[in-house]
Amino acid sequence: MRMPREHRLGWLLSAPAVVAMAAVTAYPILAAVRLSLYRYDLRFPDARTFVGLRNYATILTSAIWWKSVAATLIITVPSVSVELVLGMGLALVMHRALIGRRTVRTAVLIPYGIVTVVAALAWRFAFDPTTGFVQGLGVLDRPWLSARWSAFTVIILTEIWKTTPFMALLLLAGLALVPTDVMRAARVDGATVWQRFFRVTLPLMKPAILVALLFRTVDALRIFDTVFVQTRGALGTEPVSLVGYDTLLVSLNLGLGSAVAVLIFVLVTGAALVIVRGMGDALPEDRLR
Amino acid sequence: MPAPSGCRAAHILRRACVAGVVFVSACSGGVASGPPVLRWYVFDEPSGAFATAARRCGEESGGRYSIEMTPLPTAADQQRSQLVRRLAARDADIDLVGMDVIWVPEFAAAGWILPWQGDDAREAVRGRLPSAAATVRFRNRVWAAPLTTNTQLLWYRTDRVDRVPTTWDDLIRTAESLGDSGTIEVQGARYEGLTVFFTSLLASAGGRVLAPGDTTVALPPPATERALGILKRLATSTAADPTLSTSREDQGRLAFEAGKASFMVNYTYVWPSARTDAPEVARHMAWARWPSVEAGRPSRVTVGGIDVGVGAFTRHPRLAFRAALCLASVKSQRTAVTMGGLPPTTEALYDDPDVRSVFPFADLLRQTLREAVQRARTPLYTDVSLAMMRVLHPPSEIDSVADVARLRSAVQRALDSRGLR
Amino acid sequence: MRARGSPFERLFWRATTLVVLVYVGLPLAWIVSLSLKPASDLADGHLIPRHVTLDHYRAVFANPHFPAAMRNSLAIASLATVLALGLGMLAAYAVVRLRFPGRRYLLGGSLAVAMFPPVAIVGPLFDLWRRAGLYDTWTGLVLPYLSLTLPLAIWTLAASFRDLPWDLERAARVDGATRMQALRRIILPLAAPGIAATAVLVFIFAWNDFMFALSLTSTDHARTVPAMLAFFTGASRFQQPTSSIAAASVVVTVPVVALVLVFNRPIVAGLTAGAVKG
Numbered sequence: 001m002r003m004p005r006e007h008r009l010g011w012l013l014s015a016p017a018v019v020a021m022a023a024v025t026a027y028p029i030l031a032a033v034r035l036s037l038y039r040y041d042l043r044f045p046d047a048r049t050f051v052g053l054r055n056y057a058t059i060l061t062s063a064i065w066w067k068s069v070a071a072t073l074i075i076t077v078p079s080v081s082v083e084l085v086l087g088m089g090l091a092l093v094m095h096r097a098l099i100g101r102r103t104v105r106t107a108v109l110i111p112y113g114i115v116t117v118v119a120a121l122a123w124r125f126a127f128d129p130t131t132g133f134v135q136g137l138g139v140l141d142r143p144w145l146s147a148r149w150s151a152f153t154v155i156i157l158t159e160i161w162k163t164t165p166f167m168a169l170l171l172l173a174g175l176a177l178v179p180t181d182v183m184r185a186a187r188v189d190g191a192t193v194w195q196r197f198f199r200v201t202l203p204l205m206k207p208a209i210l211v212a213l214l215f216r217t218v219d220a221l222r223i224f225d226t227v228f229v230q231t232r233g234a235l236g237t238e239p240v241s242l243v244g245y246d247t248l249l250v251s252l253n254l255g256l257g258s259a260v261a262v263l264i265f266v267l268v269t270g271a272a273l274v275i276v277r278g279m280g281d282a283l284p285e286d287r288l289r
Numbered sequence: 290m291p292a293p294s295g296c297r298a299a300h301i302l303r304r305a306c307v308a309g310v311v312f313v314s315a316c317s318g319g320v321a322s323g324p325p326v327l328r329w330y331v332f333d334e335p336s337g338a339f340a341t342a343a344r345r346c347g348e349e350s351g352g353r354y355s356i357e358m359t360p361l362p363t364a365a366d367q368q369r370s371q372l373v374r375r376l377a378a379r380d381a382d383i384d385l386v387g388m389d390v391i392w393v394p395e396f397a398a399a400g401w402i403l404p405w406q407g408d409d410a411r412e413a414v415r416g417r418l419p420s421a422a423a424t425v426r427f428r429n430r431v432w433a434a435p436l437t438t439n440t441q442l443l444w445y446r447t448d449r450v451d452r453v454p455t456t457w458d459d460l461i462r463t464a465e466s467l468g469d470s471g472t473i474e475v476q477g478a479r480y481e482g483l484t485v486f487f488t489s490l491l492a493s494a495g496g497r498v499l500a501p502g503d504t505t506v507a508l509p510p511p512a513t514e515r516a517l518g519i520l521k522r523l524a525t526s527t528a529a530d531p532t533l534s535t536s537r538e539d540q541g542r543l544a545f546e547a548g549k550a551s552f553m554v555n556y557t558y559v560w561p562s563a564r565t566d567a568p569e570v571a572r573h574m575a576w577a578r579w580p581s582v583e584a585g586r587p588s589r590v591t592v593g594g595i596d597v598g599v600g601a602f603t604r605h606p607r608l609a610f611r612a613a614l615c616l617a618s619v620k621s622q623r624t625a626v627t628m629g630g631l632p633p634t635t636e637a638l639y640d641d642p643d644v645r646s647v648f649p650f651a652d653l654l655r656q657t658l659r660e661a662v663q664r665a666r667t668p669l670y671t672d673v674s675l676a677m678m679r680v681l682h683p684p685s686e687i688d689s690v691a692d693v694a695r696l697r698s699a700v701q702r703a704l705d706s707r708g709l710r
Numbered sequence: 711m712r713a714r715g716s717p718f719e720r721l722f723w724r725a726t727t728l729v730v731l732v733y734v735g736l737p738l739a740w741i742v743s744l745s746l747k748p749a750s751d752l753a754d755g756h757l758i759p760r761h762v763t764l765d766h767y768r769a770v771f772a773n774p775h776f777p778a779a780m781r782n783s784l785a786i787a788s789l790a791t792v793l794a795l796g797l798g799m800l801a802a803y804a805v806v807r808l809r810f811p812g813r814r815y816l817l818g819g820s821l822a823v824a825m826f827p828p829v830a831i832v833g834p835l836f837d838l839w840r841r842a843g844l845y846d847t848w849t850g851l852v853l854p855y856l857s858l859t860l861p862l863a864i865w866t867l868a869a870s871f872r873d874l875p876w877d878l879e880r881a882a883r884v885d886g887a888t889r890m891q892a893l894r895r896i897i898l899p900l901a902a903p904g905i906a907a908t909a910v911l912v913f914i915f916a917w918n919d920f921m922f923a924l925s926l927t928s929t930d931h932a933r934t935v936p937a938m939l940a941f942f943t944g945a946s947r948f949q950q951p952t953s954s955i956a957a958a959s960v961v962v963t964v965p966v967v968a969l970v971l972v973f974n975r976p977i978v979a980g981l982t983a984g985a986v987k988g
Contacts, residue, residue, distance in 0.1 A: 006808050006809060006810060007810040007811065008810075009804070009808055009810075010804045010808035010809070010810025010812075010813065011804075011810060011812070013800040013801060013803060013804035013808070014800070014801045014804045014805070014812075014813075014816050016797045016800060016801075017797040017798060017800065017801035017816075017820075017860055017864060018801075018816065018819070020793075020797055020856050020860060021819070021820060021823045021856065021857065021860055021861065023853075024831070024853055024854055024856045024857040025823050025826050025831060025857045027834075028830075028831035028834040028835050028838075029826075029830055029831055029834075031834035031837075031838070032830060032831065032833060032834050035833065035834060035837070039706070041706060042373075042377045042399065043373075043395055043398060043399045043668055043669070044398065044399065044668070044706075045399060045400060058707045058709075059709065062702070062707075062709050064679065064709045065709060090730070093726050093730070103727055103731070104726075104727055104730050104731075105974065105978060106971055106974045107730055107731055107734045107735075108730065108734060109970045109971070109974055109977065109978070110734050110735075110738070110967055110970060110971075111734055112970070113914055113966045113967055113969070113970035114738075114963055114966065114967070115917065115918050115920075115935070115936050115939075115959075115962060115963065115966070116918055116920060116936070117920050117936040117939050117940055118741070118936075118939065118959040118962065118963055119737070121741070121939065121955055121956075121959055122737040122738065122740060122741040122959065123737055125740065125741060125744055125952060125955075125956065126736075126737055126740050128952075129532065143531050143532045143535070145535060146531070146532045146533070146534045146535045147534070147683075148683070161733070161737065165734075169978055218825045221827070222827040222828070222829070224828075224829065224920065224921055225920040225921070225936070228920070228924075228940065229940055232479070232480075233479075234478065234479035234534070234535070234682060234683075235479070235534065235682070235683060240829075241827065241828075241829040241921070243709055244829040244830075244833075245829055245832070245921070245924075245925065246675075246709075247709055248829075248832065248833035248836065248925075249370065249374065249832070249833070249836060249924075249925045250366075250369075250370050250671070251671065251672055252373055252374070252377055253672075253706065254833055254834075254836075254837055256706070256707070256709070257833050258833050258834065260709065260829075261827075261829055261830040261831070261832075261833055262830065264827050264829055264830055265826075265827060265830040268825065268826075268827050268830075269825075272825055359929075362941045364941075367941055371928045371929075374836070374840070374845065374928055375845070375846070375928055377840055378839070378840035378841075378843075378845040378846075379840070
């Protein structure tokens with residue numbers, strides 16, 4: 001008697017959350033899959049027809065789509081890698097610091113709390129030739145957002161600034177899980193600082209690193225706000241989200257745009273699965289040490 | 290995850306929607322009594338000229354209606370996206386729409402604005418410059434009344450050049466010879482202004498984007514290559530602004546007013562602006578026809594402006610047509626030009642002393658407008674334009690031979706409704 | 711603890727702290743500086759304004775769109791927070807305290823929802839909202855915000871509930887209290903800090919959203935601050951809006967930064983516990 005009652009209560013309590021999440025994600029994504037099989041353009045309301053996979057063929061043969069995939073990766077890979085290194089440094093500082101530790105911990109939360117649009121604007125103004133300060137730094141004097149690679153640089157810097165703290169906090173939590181006796185044992189065995197870091201700390205932190213990577217990679221692949229504010233996708237900096245947004249909500253071409261949306265969903269899910277699989281391998285190996 | 294089936298979720302979502310609708314309509318409050326208020330969605334005209342016209346029309350209606358202006362964002366692409374989403378949502382609040390001329394085919398084809406009939410249709414285009422009247426026609430019907438028009442002129446510094454260059458090649462050469470101060474301000478950011486710039490170059494070279502009928506690509510190779518070549522040459526010249534690839538009209542105006550540039554292609558608003566903001570520059574500021582591509586063949590410049598249409602879901606269509614006629618009447622145009630510096634669509638106004646005092650270049654402006662060209666008149670215009678600017682941007686990386694084919698195929702895809710945005 | 715470390719070490723940590731503070735603070739200081747400079751000094755490149763003016767702040771509040779957007783943002787983010795906390799607490803309690811089949815799927819599923827790209831669902835939502843009359847309404851934003859806030863709420867609440875002394879609840883029930891009484895009198899006060907931190911995090915997520923606000927609103931009726939800021943223009947097109955945007959940015963940043971600073975400890979715990987312990 002007891003077990004089923006507990007089951008029922010558990011389901012009852014989780015049902016509202018499950019239903020709400022399904023209603024605002026599962027249902028719309030299924031609707032997107034359905035719409036993506038139609039020619040459905042609100043500018044031609046009478047011309048709604050079933051077209052099968054034609055929208056997907058259109059996108060996958062479009063140079064615009066592949067360029068936007070490239071732009072997304074050009075932003076994602078450097079920002080996540082730099083964030084990982086910087087975040088690790090920051091985490092070590094917060095872990096080891098005796099003085100100013102609280103100040104640092106509090107300060108790094110600020111970029112995290114700031115609205116992304118505001119962060120993007122702040123960096124745009126900072127790099128602007130008339131209102132900025134970066135051009136005051138000698139060799140850096142150039143119209144940053146007017147050329148392709150410098151525009152990418154500004155976008156990536158903004159991303160790094162905004163999200164490194166999050167990365168650092170996740171890694172800090174991972175560092176806290178490294179047992180002190182293991183570290184002490186390593187020190188007694190005569191391991192140098194570097195050896196201790198690479199041979200002991202890093203392997204033990206692998207799960208935390210992978211979690212941080214997962215969160216940030218998925219997040220970076222969805223990048224939208226920063227690019228919208230800084231270049232609006234000009235100069236080949238257009239990420240996939242912006243292509244999706246423009247097709248759906250500027251063109252109102254809901255059929256084609258939904259196909260873009262589904263492809264983005266597949267892209268993000270694929271990336272997440274790859275990292276999760278890496279995580280699955282890491283965990284048991286970890287426990288053995 | 291124990292996800293409920295799509296149907297169940299849909300059901301719940303729909304119930305949530307119903308609750309939301311009740312909530313929202315409860316919030317919108319009671320219906321005001323008195324004459325109906327017509328809402329005019331139009332860009333936020335800064336001088337107050339549109340607001341003045343709206344007030345006057347309400348007063349002159351003899352209590353039949355009043356007009357309330359609802360301003361749209363300043364940038365044209367944002368104005369459009371806001372409007373089309375609300376019209377797609379069948380917003381009955383939109384009685385009158387101030388449309389950029391390029392939206393008319395799109396709004397008409399989608400059924401977002403009402404066609405004009407009989408006398409109203411004739412009145413809407415009577416006495417208008419042909420290029421302005423053409424902006425409201427689509428599929429042999431009239432869809433709006435032209436309120437203002439616009440086109441670009443060449444602005445230059447009389448204290449730095451003694452002879453006005455008449456062709457683009459000539460202009461670039463002259464500017465280069467001036468050294469640092471020789472900059473030419475043009476629109477090179479990836480936005481509608483770049484499409485406009487290219488369209489004017491192409492038309493001046495004797496080409497057009499779409500073939501007559503506006504359903505197939507034209508882009509004749511010789512003219513297209515010529516236009517691309519000029520854009521490329523300008524962008525890679527020392528006469529180009531270093532920020533060309535992010536330059537819009539207003540950046541160009543500011544650079545010109547700061548004395549950093551000697552030439553600029555821009556709309557007429559730069560004249561009143563320079564006179565107030567930079568009087569020393571304005572003293573040496575003069576105008577000329579937009580440069581031509583081939584010597585001896587006058588330039589053909591792109592026409593812009595605002596047309597007033599009637600929203601398809603309005604509760605007061607008959608009053609809205611009356612109001613639209615009033616908003617685009619000669620009186621309103623006069624307000625728009627004297628207060629806001631916006632060129633009128635009624636041809637006769639160019640002889641009006643008030644207009645001529647605002648526009649000392651009225652004759653040149655009228656001549657340019659008489660020979661002005663339309664941008665592609667297709668419901669897919671925004672896709673076509675975006676496809677073009679994707680190829681054209683950044684102008685310094687144009688390959689004037691290879692890009693002819695890329696441009697043609699990009700525009701063709703957009704016309705097939707296969708253009709990603 | 712405090713007194714330990716050689717003078718050299720102390721200097722090193724002080725310097726590191728300074729570097730971090732500059733890294734965090736410089737872009738912010740710049741935007742604050744831009745918001746205080748008169749228009750004529752805008753391009754002077756000085757971090758410390760030579761002249762200070764509050765004109766831009768006055769202009770921002772005089773612009774009717776800004777107070778409207780603030781009101782919308784506050785209301786929508788608060789509603790989304792309350793809703794996510796309500797639903798999230800029930801689910802988190804179930805996950806932590808009850809054994810039932812599908813429990814793990816709930817956590818896994820909400821993690822999947824947290825990774826959902828908003829652009830994938832914004833199109834169908836627009837299509838649905840435009841027909842249901844939810845386009846450009848508060849409800850039309852609060853509902854999709856559940857996809858951002860609910861998974862976060864469930865994870866952080868579950869993490870903080872796990873650390874609660876549930877034995878006390880059991881003891882109270884032995885003494886004759888009902889489950890609800892035990893929860894209300896004993897557990898709720900202890901859970902309060904975790905719930906507060908979750909509320910702050912969830913609020914920040916909703917406050918931060920740009921994509922949904924941009925896509926599903928269009929006027930002062932429901933447009934939120936981030937969407938308004940992206941379209942912020944000066945009083946006229948003759949005016950460079952940089953200073954106004956800077957002032958508006960400062961205004962919207964201050965409350966969030968204040969919240970973050972006040973709740974920094976539970977937030978750090980909430981953020982990391984969810985991700986690492988889970």
